[in-house]
Amino acid sequence: MSRMRERRWRGPGGGQQPSPALLVALVLASLSLMTLDAQAGGPVDSARRAVGEVFGPVEVATATAVRPFTAVPDWFRSRDDMQQDLLRLQAENSRLRSDLATEDYDKNRLDEYDGLTAAARSLGTSLVPARVVGLGPSQSFSRTVTIDAGSDAGVRPDLTVLNNDGLVGRVLRVTRTTATVLLIVDADSVVGARVGRSMQVGLLHGRGVLGSDGRLDLELVDQTAVPAEHDTVVTWGSEAGGPYVSGVPVGRVTHVYSSVRETTQRAVIDPFVDFGALDLLGVVVPSGTASDRAVIEANGTLR
Amino acid sequence: MTWLRALVAFVAVSVALVLQVSLFPHLAWDGIGPDLCLLVVVGAALVRGPQFAAVLGFAAGVALDLAPPADHLAGRWALALVVVGYVAGHVVQRGSRQGSRPGDRPSATAVLATVAAASFVGTSVFALTGIVLGGPVGIPELLEVIVVALVWDVLLTPLVLPPVMALFRRIEPDRSLA
Numbered sequence: 001m002s003r004m005r006e007r008r009w010r011g012p013g014g015g016q017q018p019s020p021a022l023l024v025a026l027v028l029a030s031l032s033l034m035t036l037d038a039q040a041g042g043p044v045d046s047a048r049r050a051v052g053e054v055f056g057p058v059e060v061a062t063a064t065a066v067r068p069f070t071a072v073p074d075w076f077r078s079r080d081d082m083q084q085d086l087l088r089l090q091a092e093n094s095r096l097r098s099d100l101a102t103e104d105y106d107k108n109r110l111d112e113y114d115g116l117t118a119a120a121r122s123l124g125t126s127l128v129p130a131r132v133v134g135l136g137p138s139q140s141f142s143r144t145v146t147i148d149a150g151s152d153a154g155v156r157p158d159l160t161v162l163n164n165d166g167l168v169g170r171v172l173r174v175t176r177t178t179a180t181v182l183l184i185v186d187a188d189s190v191v192g193a194r195v196g197r198s199m200q201v202g203l204l205h206g207r208g209v210l211g212s213d214g215r216l217d218l219e220l221v222d223q224t225a226v227p228a229e230h231d232t233v234v235t236w237g238s239e240a241g242g243p244y245v246s247g248v249p250v251g252r253v254t255h256v257y258s259s260v261r262e263t264t265q266r267a268v269i270d271p272f273v274d275f276g277a278l279d280l281l282g283v284v285v286p287s288g289t290a291s292d293r294a295v296i297e298a299n300g301t302l303r
Numbered sequence: 304m305t306w307l308r309a310l311v312a313f314v315a316v317s318v319a320l321v322l323q324v325s326l327f328p329h330l331a332w333d334g335i336g337p338d339l340c341l342l343v344v345v346g347a348a349l350v351r352g353p354q355f356a357a358v359l360g361f362a363a364g365v366a367l368d369l370a371p372p373a374d375h376l377a378g379r380w381a382l383a384l385v386v387v388g389y390v391a392g393h394v395v396q397r398g399s400r401q402g403s404r405p406g407d408r409p410s411a412t413a414v415l416a417t418v419a420a421a422s423f424v425g426t427s428v429f430a431l432t433g434i435v436l437g438g439p440v441g442i443p444e445l446l447e448v449i450v451v452a453l454v455w456d457v458l459l460t461p462l463v464l465p466p467v468m469a470l471f472r473r474i475e476p477d478r479s480l481a
Contacts, residue, residue, distance in 0.1 A: 019354065022354055022357060022358070023353075023357055023385070023389050026357055026358065026360075026361045026381075026385040027382060027385060027386075029361065029378075029381070030361065030364070030378045030379075030381040030382035030385060031378065031382065032378075033365070033368070033377050033378030033381060034376050034377065034378035034379065034382075034432075034436075036377075036378075037376050037377040037378060038376065044369075044377050047369055047377075048369045048371075048373075048377070051366065051369035051370050051371075052369075052370065052371045055317075055320070055321065055366075055370040055371060056371055058317075058321050059321055059324055059325045059370075059371065062321050062322070062325040062326060063325045066325065066326050066329065070329040133325055134324040134325045134328070134371060134372050135324065135328035135331075135334070135372065136324070136372045136373060136374070137323065137324075137327075137328070137331070137334065137335060137336045137338070137452075138331070138333065138334035138335040138336075138448050138452075139335065139336075139338060139426050139429065139448055139452050140373065140375055140380075140429070141375070141429075141430065141433055141448075142373075142374050142375045143334075144371075144372040144373070144374045145372050146324070146371040146372040172374060175371070178371055180371045180372045180374060181372070182374065186374075208444075209444060210333060210334040276333075276334065
């Protein structure tokens, strides 16, 4: 690809008079690129992968290099040991909170015979730890991040990504050393979800907004079911376990809008995950996946 | 030595791209960071004129469209940066034709104004292609992104544009031979 660009550059040189033909050619090239990319599995996908193989490791190296500096503000807030305590307590807190959040769901699931087998199946998974090394800017209007685990670490497309607060997203595509993750707040993201208390299923749509407005919209399949505020929403998951595994906490219902005319219920979900401050993530892989790093097993041990 | 110039330009764009993706999200406001690739293209436009800048804009845009974590339709940033390079180069040429002779260094005000205009045009063209292609983008969010990106780009101009322009001036072919 770079050879092609060099040949293009040789043409215009540094000429003073702009030629409209060149502009038209470049605009047409951009438009045809869009057309090519619109069809799935086209040549653009392999180009994306090739560019990702080159830029992925560079992004990982840059993120590793700047990580000590992004932590600098923390040094002024507290001493090292206090920082450690804080991190440990935060982790414990979020674990307890997610335990509490899924309590309704767990209770319901235990009641059902089906739920038991699903729980047993979900024990057969493990987590590949990964760090966020690149974020797309908001100017691109898509919410995706690069993580530093790729096919070498056992990651492949359509795997669930979560952190200790809840569901983060799913893997879109992988290179050898990196993977691109679609966040659930992206406007294109659709997640099958279940209200923990009532076991009603529905679909969660992202709004494409980060930060405090980063909410999700829940549309229930059963139009007559009304989710209550503060109900917890977890993933629904499919039989094959992909793209989202079941029972991962997603968020809490904050508002319920009902339109009598259209007889639909729409609930707004506040996600548990802070998408503005993503760092350490886990990719859910089948148990026994070969990986280039330590894998966290279902019982909490490292392998 | 054309291939060397192309290589230097490509490295400049790559460095801008990696910093934009891996460093500036830590400093970003509401997820909106500076467009370093756009600044490099504007720097090229100010030194080398619209033709070179449009071609460099296309290359930088394609890189921005394909490098992870990009997931939007490829070609959108390419189109936006081609327009940015062409417009920025054209504006500067127009300006230099009126006053000083071409090749003179543009004033700081002219550089800032060009960056502001380029940032507005670039983000808007990208957003407009999204709207044309049917992406769900709200107008308030759109305006916020355009304004904040413009402020970021203007703020970073004093840091980024002088070295970029010096670099492109250094690899510029001798005008007396051209």
